[in-house]
Amino acid sequence: NAGVTQTPKFRILKIGQSMTLQCTQDMNHNYMYWYRQDPGMGLKLIYYSVGAGITDKGEVPNGYNVSRSTTEDFPLRLELAAPSQTSVYFCASSPLGDTTQYFGPGTRLLVL
């Protein structure tokens, strides 16, 4: 059972570089989410999507972009990496109308 998968597991970026964090789910869930988790903190919502072609901002969207061209994939794009974006990024998905969110294993990002 794959569930929610994320790649890469770990990445080091230089300030100003760009990268895409990949997220894929095989549960046919309409809702997908991106969170970031800073040390000693809970998760904060970056962006979410209620279905293919539809995305919206969460609590902390600045510096990020997303797209949702398919139900399965929800990539997160960092265009100009900054040290403040050093964090652990979690992707999650949930069925339509269900509050249970299933999380991926996370991507650890270090920006130097």
Add this chain to the structure above:
Amino acid sequence: GQQLNQSPQSMFIQEGEDVSMNCTSSSIFNTWLWYKQDPGEGPVLLIALYKAGELTSNGRLTAQFGITRKDSFLNISASIPSDVGIYFCAGRGMTGGGADGLTFGKGTHLIIQP
């Protein structure tokens, strides 16, 4: 935005002891969720609560949705070593229709001494 206060921040207990942690909110929630996160992993759902006053168990875990809709607690009975981890409460407010994600507490770090 909505705020969740989770306490305690950390707990050091002996194996076999019972554990209690709670979350309080500055606003009303219509759903409370409790997650556990192991090192290097994503959060895993333990218990979901959907009604004020609801009391739900999952094995040795019991959680309750507060009557005021502004709090929830999680109890773990007879702790064992595999209970070690970070426990997060999460809630969904009255708006958003379920699409706008969850608000998370900062977590309770549970450490068990054998």
